[in-house]
Amino acid sequence: MSQTAYSQQFGRELDVKQLLKLRGVTASIAQSDFDLSPGERDWVRADLLCPSCRCTGASVVLSDVVKPRGGNTRQAHFRFLNSDGRTAHTLGCDFYPLDDEPGLTRGVDVLFTADDRDTRVVRELVCKAMAIGALSRTDIFNMRAWFLTQRDTNSFVVAGTSAMVDWLFTIRGLPTYEALAFDPIHVGLPGFDAKAAARRHLAFLHKDLLAGVPRAAFDAPVRDRVKRLLSSHRGGRLIAMEPLRPLFDKTVTLGTLMVDYGALKLPKSRFDYFKQNAPSALTALSATLLFVSNWDLAAAFARFARIHGAPLPDDLTAGNVMGLNPFHDFSALEMARFIAALPPESERDYDAQAEFAAVSAMIQRAIAAAGGRP
Numbered sequence: 001m002s003q004t005a006y007s008q009q010f011g012r013e014l015d016v017k018q019l020l021k022l023r024g025v026t027a028s029i030a031q032s033d034f035d036l037s038p039g040e041r042d043w044v045r046a047d048l049l050c051p052s053c054r055c056t057g058a059s060v061v062l063s064d065v066v067k068p069r070g071g072n073t074r075q076a077h078f079r080f081l082n083s084d085g086r087t088a089h090t091l092g093c094d095f096y097p098l099d100d101e102p103g104l105t106r107g108v109d110v111l112f113t114a115d116d117r118d119t120r121v122v123r124e125l126v127c128k129a130m131a132i133g134a135l136s137r138t139d140i141f142n143m144r145a146w147f148l149t150q151r152d153t154n155s156f157v158v159a160g161t162s163a164m165v166d167w168l169f170t171i172r173g174l175p176t177y178e179a180l181a182f183d184p185i186h187v188g189l190p191g192f193d194a195k196a197a198a199r200r201h202l203a204f205l206h207k208d209l210l211a212g213v214p215r216a217a218f219d220a221p222v223r224d225r226v227k228r229l230l231s232s233h234r235g236g237r238l239i240a241m242e243p244l245r246p247l248f249d250k251t252v253t254l255g256t257l258m259v260d261y262g263a264l265k266l267p268k269s270r271f272d273y274f275k276q277n278a279p280s281a282l283t284a285l286s287a288t289l290l291f292v293s294n295w296d297l298a299a300a301f302a303r304f305a306r307i308h309g310a311p312l313p314d315d316l317t318a319g320n321v322m323g324l325n326p327f328h329d330f331s332a333l334e335m336a337r338f339i340a341a342l343p344p345e346s347e348r349d350y351d352a353q354a355e356f357a358a359v360s361a362m363i364q365r366a367i368a369a370a371g372g373r374p
């Protein structure tokens with residue numbers, strides 16, 4: 001579901017509230033279908049396009065997304081369905097539904113509510129940028145269209161199980177940089193620790209695999225997200241993000257510089273590459289500035305400096321258009337791609353605890369042979 005839709009009649013991107021105002025329609029937010037007349041619904045269907053892939057089939061809906069820290073849980077959204085009642089979005093679209101679970105979104109929507117400090121800061125920057133001509137709606141649309149093509153052309157076939165995700169999660173947590181094959185002679189060293197030695201030995205056994213694991217966040221929420229992607233899309237196709245990695249890296253760098261130099265007052269004030277905690281609106285702005293600067297970091301940052309120093313215009317609706325992060329789900333998609341390339345469960349076991357137990361037993365035997373140490 002998308003927070004905004006592109007109106008062909010009005011020639012701009014609108015959220016539900018703005019649309020209803022322009023159409024002169026009073027709608028009841030208490031009704032899940034907004035109590036719109038059939039004629040108005042037909043107009044919505046015929047006029048509105050997805051802001052990302054430009055598909056048709058729009059309707060206005062209330063989502064059940066539960067926002068953290070309370071707030072309005074019934075946000076107005078646009079939904080795009082084809083005549084079969086399935087999603088009308090293309091695979092690479094920002095709004096292609098990755099989850100079958102109702103109420104889950106891809107986290108690309110930026111809700112421009114007054115108390116949302118992340119997006120207010122970014123929204124003001126976008127409005128300033130448009131006012132001084134440092135960014136235009138065309139630039140933003142071109143960026144989206146470009147990313148859409150990139151994502152549609154790079155995909156992989158989804159394969160793998162939850163057990164494989166859990167296995168990789170544990171193996172990825174091993175001390176990669178201290179990988180060491182166990183040798184019975186280690187037992188005599190005063191700092192020898194059987195458990196740590198087992199983890200280092202396992203890391204050694206998997207060093208080739210660990211070297212190939214994508215450089216991306218892989219915390220518990222990402223792990224759970226990968227499991228949902230696998231179960232929802234097994235045998236289907238998903239976007240391969242790896243070709244976009246150099247651009248993602250630059251986007252993170254520019255975002256960090258913008259926060260630092262601009263002293264941007266964001267609750268999560270620092271990007272962390274491996275936590276991916278950047279507000280999606282900031283990531284979206286960063287990517288757009290780079291896109292219009294031919295991915296030249298210095299040029300994009302100079303553009304940011306000009307924008308930052310510009311006066312704030314009165315009309316802040318122009319900032320709506322920034323609400324998409326082209327790198328959403330980067331980590332989960334990368335991990336899913338990696339898992340899809342692993343040997344299937346029919347060819348090998350994916351049980352990290354069993355592997356750890358086997359290595360521990362081998363070490364315990366060596367300890368016993370050395371005369372027994374704790």
Ligand SMILES: [Zn+2]
Binds near residue numbers: 052054055088089093
């Ligand atoms: Zn779409």
